[in-house]
Amino acid sequence: MSTQLSFLLKHFADFDDRELDEINRCFKPKTVKKNTLLLSEGDVCREFYYVQKGCLRTYFITKQGHEKTRYVMLDCSIGTALTSFMAQKPSFEILDAQEDTELLALSYADFYRLNRELLHWKEFYQKILEMAYSFQNKIIENRVTLTAKQRYEQVLANNPMLIQRLSNKVLASYLDITPETLSRLKSK
Amino acid sequence: MSTQLSFLLKHFADFDDRELDEINRCFKPKTVKKNTLLLSEGDVCREFYYVQKGCLRTYFITKQGHEKTRYVMLDCSIGTALTSFMAQKPSFEILDAQEDTELLALSYADFYRLNRELLHWKEFYQKILEMAYSFQNKIIENRVTLTAKQRYEQVLANNPMLIQRLSNKVLASYLDITPETLSRLKSK
DNA sequence: TGACGTTTTTGATCTGGATCAATGCCAGGG
DNA sequence: CCCTGGCATTGATCCAGATCAAAAACGTCA
Numbered sequence: 358m359s360t361q362l363s364f365l366l367k368h369f370a371d372f373d374d375r376e377l378d379e380i381n382r383c384f385k386p387k388t389v390k391k392n393t394l395l396l397s398e399g400d401v402c403r404e405f406y407y408v409q410k411g412c413l414r415t416y417f418i419t420k421q422g423h424e425k426t427r428y429v430m431l432d433c434s435i436g437t438a439l440t441s442f443m444a445q446k447p448s449f450e451i452l453d454a455q456e457d458t459e460l461l462a463l464s465y466a467d468f469y470r471l472n473r474e475l476l477h478w479k480e481f482y483q484k485i486l487e488m489a490y491s492f493q494n495k496i497i498e499n500r501v502t503l504t505a506k507q508r509y510e511q512v513l514a515n516n517p518m519l520i521q522r523l524s525n526k527v528l529a530s531y532l533d534i535t536p537e538t539l540s541r542l543k544s545k
Numbered sequence: 546m547s548t549q550l551s552f553l554l555k556h557f558a559d560f561d562d563r564e565l566d567e568i569n570r571c572f573k574p575k576t577v578k579k580n581t582l583l584l585s586e587g588d589v590c591r592e593f594y595y596v597q598k599g600c601l602r603t604y605f606i607t608k609q610g611h612e613k614t615r616y617v618m619l620d621c622s623i624g625t626a627l628t629s630f631m632a633q634k635p636s637f638e639i640l641d642a643q644e645d646t647e648l649l650a651l652s653y654a655d656f657y658r659l660n661r662e663l664l665h666w667k668e669f670y671q672k673i674l675e676m677a678y679s680f681q682n683k684i685i686e687n688r689v690t691l692t693a694k695q696r697y698e699q700v701l702a703n704n705p706m707l708i709q710r711l712s713n714k715v716l717a718s719y720l721d722i723t724p725e726t727l728s729r730l731k732s733k
Numbered sequence: 734t735g736a737c738g739t740t741t742t743t744g745a746t747c748t749g750g751a752t753c754a755a756t757g758c759c760a761g762g763g
Numbered sequence: 764c765c766c767t768g769g770c771a772t773t774g775a776t777c778c779a780g781a782t783c784a785a786a787a788a789c790g791t792c793a
Contacts, residue, residue, distance in 0.1 A: 417686065419689070420690065425689055427685070439678065440679050443675045444679070479667055479671070483667070483671060483674065486671065486675065487632075487674060489678055490628070490631075490674060491632070493678065493682065494627075496685060497681065497684060497688070498605065498637070500688065501688075502607045502613075504779075504780095533689060534780070534781090535780075537781080537782085538779090538780060539741095540742055540743080541742085544742080692750095693749075713771065714769090722750070722751090723750075723751060723752080724771070724772090725772080726750055726751075728771060729750095729772085732773090
């Protein structure tokens with residue numbers, strides 16, 4: 358059982374030890390190699406993840422064939438392809454590992470059973486959704502108000518780990534620019 | 546008491562009549578004239594709205610002084626400046642009426658009391674958050690993958706009311722383009 | 734170790750939509 | 764009823780970032 362995960366959970370809701378036990382039992386360990394696909398386009402996302410160590414990201418592919426990275430999970434963070442997971446509908450988002458990654462996976466069935474049975478889990482999920490919404494709101498605001506360079510500088514200031522650990526290609530797609538533009542931004 | 550509102554609520558969760566009664570009592574009627582500000586930048590959003598008839602929108606203003614419309618509520622829809630409302634923090638989003646509007650307002654205190662006391666309200670709120678998230682996800686995808694013209698055509702196809710009822714200036718800001726570009730798009 | 738496929742970098746060119754500018758238009762307040 | 768300030772249209776120009784092209788650097792696996 359992961360005390361790290363418990364620690365994170367407690368950050369969102371006031372779980373007691375019995376609840377934490379039950380939740381921890383539902384999360385199944387999994388190890389994936391770099392570049393493993395955890396969810397392909399068109400498949401239904403059936404798992405929610407806690408990343409112990411490593412890096413997952415969600416992205417989608419445009420008609421023109423370009424990757425667009427949407428969300429990155431580094432060590433000790435949680436997430437999934439939320440839109441597909443929530444609705445249990447085929448996903449346009451893809452989920453893959455950017456590094457060799459150790460993670461804990463919670464099935465959709467267990468997730469929603471917990472949501473039915475534990476009031477604290479409802480609270481947890483509500484917080485997650487609120488955060489996810491606010492995060493996206495921020496993304497939209499940034500995309501609309503900042504230039505490519507300003508977006509790069511913002512990540513450099515707030516999230517330098519991303520710059521260290523993602524390839525330039527993926528980082529560029531996260532910033533919604535081309536690798537060429539990113540390369541030019543970096544060289545000044 | 547609004548049966549329309551009850552109808553909408555039932556769409557999200559299985560409220561019984563007693564619950565609907567209690568909820569309806571919390572929503573206070575309000576009438577606002579076109580161009581009324583319901584929330585200014587920097588203020589904390591303290592109300593959640595049901596629009597009976599009319600039109601509200603949220604938007605923010607960039608450093609360059611441009612309006613960016615983010616969400617529009619026409620007749621029989623619900624919403625608020627969610628980021629500020631959830632966190633009870635000062636808002637960068639502004640809320641105003643685009644037409645003379647009849648609405649019902651639910652205070653933050655009542656909203657969260659209902660959320661504490663009624664399981665069905667929790668369910669309702671969870672669905673709202675899930676929808677809001679998915680909606681934003683779609684916005685981001687559209688903004689990144691579609692040209693200005695394609696975005697216009699998509700609204701024309703899926704949401705023609707917006708084109709009929711919003712001024713071109715506001716519609717342009719909703720599409721993330723300038724009024725000049727919108728004018729040119731329409732004239733072909 | 735070497736060879737191939739993927740990144741990264743650098744340079745030249747292109748373009749969608751923004752910006753700037755000018756004119757006509759309409760609606761609402763005095 | 765008329766005036767005024769915002770809205771809409773049209774034209775000319777500009778620019779951030781994309782695209783295209785072609786080396787150079789990098790990893791990784793036989």
